[in-house]
Amino acid sequence: MIHLSDVRKVFNQGRPNEVWALNGINLTLRQGGATVFRGPSGSGKTTLLTLVGCLARPSSGRVRLKDRDISGLPERFLTEIRRSTFGFVFQNFNLLSGLSAIQNVMIPAYPRGLPHKALRRRAMALLDMLDMGDKAEAETRWLSGGEAQRIAIARALINDPEVVIADEPTANLDSGLSAQFLAIAGRLKRDGKTLLVTSHDPFVCEAALVDRVVTLHDGRIVEAG
Amino acid sequence: MAGLERQRQLLDFALSSLARRPMKNLASLTVYTAVVFLLSSVMLMSHAIRREAAALLAGAPELVVQRLVAGRHDLIPTDRLATIRAVRGVAAAGGRLWGYLFDPAVAANYTFLVPPDRSIAAGTAIIGSSVAAVRGVGPGDVMSFRGYDGRPVAFTVTSTIAAESALVAADLFLVSEGDFRRLFGIPADRFTDIVVTIRNPREVRTVAEKIDAALPDARIILRDEMRRTYESVFDWREGMVLVLLVGAILAFAIFSWEKASGLSADERREIGILKAVGWETADVIGVKMLEGLVMSLTAFLAGYGLAFLHVFHFGARLFEPVLKGWSVLYPEFPLAPSVDEIQMASLFFFTVFPYTLATIVPIWRAAVVDPDMVMR
Amino acid sequence: MSTLRVRPSTVLFAILAVGGVAFGTTCVEACLGPGRAAVRLARTARLAERLQLTDLCLFTEARYTRHASQADRHAAFQDHPAALEHFPSGSLMPPSGAANRASP
Ligand SMILES: Nc1ncnc2c1ncn2[C@@H]1O[C@H](COP(=O)(O)OP(=O)(O)OP(=O)(O)O)[C@@H](O)[C@H]1O
Ligand SMILES: [Mg+2]
Numbered sequence: 001m002i003h004l005s006d007v008r009k010v011f012n013q014g015r016p017n018e019v020w021a022l023n024g025i026n027l028t029l030r031q032g033g034a035t036v037f038r039g040p041s042g043s044g045k046t047t048l049l050t051l052v053g054c055l056a057r058p059s060s061g062r063v064r065l066k067d068r069d070i071s072g073l074p075e076r077f078l079t080e081i082r083r084s085t086f087g088f089v090f091q092n093f094n095l096l097s098g099l100s101a102i103q104n105v106m107i108p109a110y111p112r113g114l115p116h117k118a119l120r121r122r123a124m125a126l127l128d129m130l131d132m133g134d135k136a137e138a139e140t141r142w143l144s145g146g147e148a149q150r151i152a153i154a155r156a157l158i159n160d161p162e163v164v165i166a167d168e169p170t171a172n173l174d175s176g177l178s179a180q181f182l183a184i185a186g187r188l189k190r191d192g193k194t195l196l197v198t199s200h201d202p203f204v205c206e207a208a209l210v211d212r213v214v215t216l217h218d219g220r221i222v223e224a225g
Numbered sequence: 226m227a228g229l230e231r232q233r234q235l236l237d238f239a240l241s242s243l244a245r246r247p248m249k250n251l252a253s254l255t256v257y258t259a260v261v262f263l264l265s266s267v268m269l270m271s272h273a274i275r276r277e278a279a280a281l282l283a284g285a286p287e288l289v290v291q292r293l294v295a296g297r298h299d300l301i302p303t304d305r306l307a308t309i310r311a312v313r314g315v316a317a318a319g320g321r322l323w324g325y326l327f328d329p330a331v332a333a334n335y336t337f338l339v340p341p342d343r344s345i346a347a348g349t350a351i352i353g354s355s356v357a358a359v360r361g362v363g364p365g366d367v368m369s370f371r372g373y374d375g376r377p378v379a380f381t382v383t384s385t386i387a388a389e390s391a392l393v394a395a396d397l398f399l400v401s402e403g404d405f406r407r408l409f410g411i412p413a414d415r416f417t418d419i420v421v422t423i424r425n426p427r428e429v430r431t432v433a434e435k436i437d438a439a440l441p442d443a444r445i446i447l448r449d450e451m452r453r454t455y456e457s458v459f460d461w462r463e464g465m466v467l468v469l470l471v472g473a474i475l476a477f478a479i480f481s482w483e484k485a486s487g488l489s490a491d492e493r494r495e496i497g498i499l500k501a502v503g504w505e506t507a508d509v510i511g512v513k514m515l516e517g518l519v520m521s522l523t524a525f526l527a528g529y530g531l532a533f534l535h536v537f538h539f540g541a542r543l544f545e546p547v548l549k550g551w552s553v554l555y556p557e558f559p560l561a562p563s564v565d566e567i568q569m570a571s572l573f574f575f576t577v578f579p580y581t582l583a584t585i586v587p588i589w590r591a592a593v594v595d596p597d598m599v600m601r
Numbered sequence: 602m603s604t605l606r607v608r609p610s611t612v613l614f615a616i617l618a619v620g621g622v623a624f625g626t627t628c629v630e631a632c633l634g635p636g637r638a639a640v641r642l643a644r645t646a647r648l649a650e651r652l653q654l655t656d657l658c659l660f661t662e663a664r665y666t667r668h669a670s671q672a673d674r675h676a677a678f679q680d681h682p683a684a685l686e687h688f689p690s691g692s693l694m695p696p697s698g699a700a701n702r703a704s705p
Contacts, residue, residue, distance in 0.1 A: 233608075285653070336667060454669050552662035
């Protein structure tokens with residue numbers, strides 16, 4: 001479904017602080033299943049996810065999504081693809097403070113112009129599924145880490161994406177909450193979502209639901225799983 | 226339908242964003258409303274006064290002939306009447322008797338006038354509404370002033386001029402010719418000035434030139450010029466109003482610039498999040514524009530509405546200290562509500578658009594931020 | 602039930618509707634204003650004409666502000682309209698129309 005060929009990403013090119021975050025990645029990710037990216041800090045895991053998730057474009061190489069080359073598409077189309085295909089759970093959740101939980105969940109859907117009632121119902125259903133129904137009107141600032149993550153997951157699912165991308169989902173959670181995350185991830189996988197996760201956490205890498213572990217080092221894949 | 230719902234949802238989001246910083250945005254809104262209020266009050270008031278002036282002074286004398294002595298307005302001898310009447314094109318000429326009297330009791334200036342249209346019995350007076358108010362007198366009361374020679378001259382008030390005419394008559398003190406001359410010591414062969422009626426209105430300028438030729442020490446004032454004096458009263462150009470407004474506008478400009486250019490790290494992060502979860506740059510800018518539009522539209526409606534109430538229903542109370550200046554007599558005049566559409570449109574334009582623009586400009590810079598920054 | 606919560610835009614529309622109605626009222630008043638005041642204005646204009654008045658009684662503090670159009674050439678505030686001078690009202694008034702004329 002997603003195919004990367006000889007993908008490189010360079011930051012600050014030509015300047016003294018030039019960094020080759022990715023250095024020739026060749027990788028094919030199939031639809032469905034859960035893939036974990038692991039590797040030491042700075043190995044390029046997050047950068048790889050930004051390229052796969054259409055948040056950024058590679059410096060060279062090709063990224064193909066369902067046989068469509070998306071590495072050269074203009075911003076507008078990337079946004080469109082990102083909105084319809086990917087759901088993101090960021091490492092530090094990135095919820096908007098000052099808004100209620102349910103408003104945060106609905107944000108990615110606003111540009112689509114769905115009927116408000118239907119959208120709200122869908123957001124409520126997602127929150128209920130994640131056991132967060134009673135926190136729908138809570139302000140996100142006061143939520144605990146685990147609650148905030150579940151809001152972030154609900155937000156990632158509001159546009160019913162095929163792929164859910166999570167960057168270090170368990171970094172800020174204790175083992176109980178990590179287990180809870182894995183349970184949710186298992187459910188998403190059963191629902192047919194493709195999961196792309198980065199993690200240092202052996203608890204995640206060795207979880208039963210993980211189909212594939214890709215190991216990176218210095219911007220290269222050292223083990224493609 | 227989807228387009229509309231989409232706009233509405235973006236609007237919802239813009240409003241929730243505004244609500245997230247309630248103190249800051251309420252403060253903005255208050256300052257903004259105050260600026261609009263001040264601008265509209267001046268605008269409405271000056272327009273209304275100009276309108277009334279045009280209506281009220283339509284029947285002013287066509288020509289006034291003054292005598293100047295060493296650059297000062299001086300009493301004009303009665304024999305000049307004959308000279309003026311002899312000028313071709315003059316239909317009639319008559320002397321006016323008017324002048325000022327400072328009333329030390331209340332430190333107010335009155336305009337004494339001998340009415341040409343009625344005869345007033347010696348020792349009586351008809352007074353303007355502000356005179357009556359400031360001295361607390363009414364029909365039957367006696368007012369006494371020191372004449373030019375120190376002898377007191379007393380007047381019994383017979384009536385007051387209706388308050389509805391305050392805009393022209395608030396400080397008037399109508400007396401008989403004899404009393405007027407006795408109070409000020411004006412000899413019988415002198416008038417204050419002379420008013421002239423012209424046979425053919427289109428010849429006003431020609432007649433004025435002829436009178437000027439016949440009376441070299443005269444100064445002639447045309448009705449047109451009297452009207453024009455009030456056409457530009459409270460104009461934008463006029464010092465005080467301008468100074469006040471420039472101050473307010475500058476403060477507001479600085480304020481909105483500060484708000485606009487100070488795009489905080491938080492706001493940048495938010496824009497990054499919105500873009501990362503699938504908003505287009507246009508959506509982000511659209512929301513910011515909606516925020517600006519909501520703020521400026523609300524401020525415009527509130528400021529303008531309050532100004533309308535202030536000027537037409539509360540007699541422009543807040544301007545009283547400015548308009549009053551150092552005078553004790555301040556006419557309380559009703560103003561007929563009237564609005565100049567073009568003025569209002571430009572007020573709308575100059576208050577709503579700059580602010581809205583000022584809010585989007587910095588967003589442009591932030592909107593080109595790559596969305597992947599939120600992954601860091 | 603929380604799904605019945607009022608949308609912020611609904612509140613805004615309500616506020617704008619009130620503002621719009623108020624604005625409309627001012628427009629109606631402004632349209633009717635001159636008509637309603639016509640009688641008063643006509644009476645006052647007739648009074649001004651009969652008394653041969655030339656000026657508005659806005660500022661009574663000085664003779665060149667009380668009768669701005671009659672002020673002689675050398676009275677204050679005829680130098681420059683924005684000049685700040687002794688009497689504050691001077692700054693609100695333009696020089697008389699006649700002051701700008703070269704002749705007669
Ligand atoms: N915007 C950027 N500008 C400059 N350098 C960057 C930028 N983004 C990433 N890098 C660099 O690219 C390299 C890879 O970063 P990346 O965030 O992908 O690593 P990571 O594997 O996710 O690490 P971690 O496990 O700590 O999250 C790092 O050396 C980082 O410093
Ligand atoms: Mg990372």
